[in-house]
Amino acid sequence: MGLSQWDESGSQHNIHCLVQLRIDYGESRGGWKPVCIGYFQSISSSNTDFVNRYIRLNTDYDTNTPQDGGIVVNYSPTATQTNLSGSFVGGIVGVSNPTVDTVDSNLFSAGDLVLIRNSTSNNGLYEVQSHIGTVLQVRGVGLNAITYNIAGNQFVAEASAGRITRVAVSILRANSSTGVFQQARGSNASAMTSSRATPRHYNWLIATAQILRLS
Helix, strand or coil: CEEEEECCCCCEEEEEECCEEEEEECCCCCCEEEEEECCCEEEECCCCCCCCCCCCCCCCCCCCCCCCEEEEEEEEEEEEEEEEEEEEECCECCCECCEEEECCCCCCCCCEEEEEECCCCCCEEEEEEEEECCEEEECCCCCCCCCCCCCCCCCCCEECCCEEEEEEEEEEEECCCCCCEEEEEECECCCCCCEECCHHHHHHHHHHHHHCCCC
16 A cells, blocks of 8 residues: 655655555645555655655554554665565464475575565565575564564565575664664574664764754
C-alpha cells in the first residue's frame, strides 16, 4: 500500500507501507502526514529534508519495558547477488521460516544481511537463515528468530520478482538497558558486535544531522 506526496518545492516522495497506511492531521508542514502501521515504511526520493529539530522513534511504544532503536545505513552492497524466482512464502509461527527461491544456488551464508529490491511487497533488509540449493530461508517468524531488530521478519506471500544482494550496514542505536548509543557494522549479523559510541561516532551523528537539516 502506498501513496505519492509532493513537498513545497514540487518534489515527489513515494511512500510505501507493508501493512496499513493511515493519514493523520498533525505537526508536519501542510498539516496532513502519512503514518505507517506495520513493520516498515519506505520513502523513495533523491533527498529527504526534515524541518523538525528532532527525529522521534518508538513514538507508539508505551509498554513498561525498555526497547532499543536507532539508524541503519546500507553503506556497502557486495558483488554477492542474484535474481529472485518462484514465490515468496511467509513464515508460520512454530513451524517454518519465510522462504523465497533464487536463480543461483548456495550463495548466502547463515547470518548474512541481504537487501531485496524491486519486489512488489517485500523490499527491505533481511537476515539469512540458510541458502540450500535455490531455496533461501530468512530468520524471523517461524523457528529461527532474527539476531537484530534491524531486519524484516516476514514475507508477504506473492510471486517473487526482483534482486537480492548481500550488503554491509552501519548501525547507531540506543541500547535498551541504559539508552547509551552503541555502534556496529558488518555484513553478517552473527559476526557483528556492538560497542559504545565514542566522541568520533557522535561527530558522525552531528554530521548526519546537518545533512538532514535538523537544525
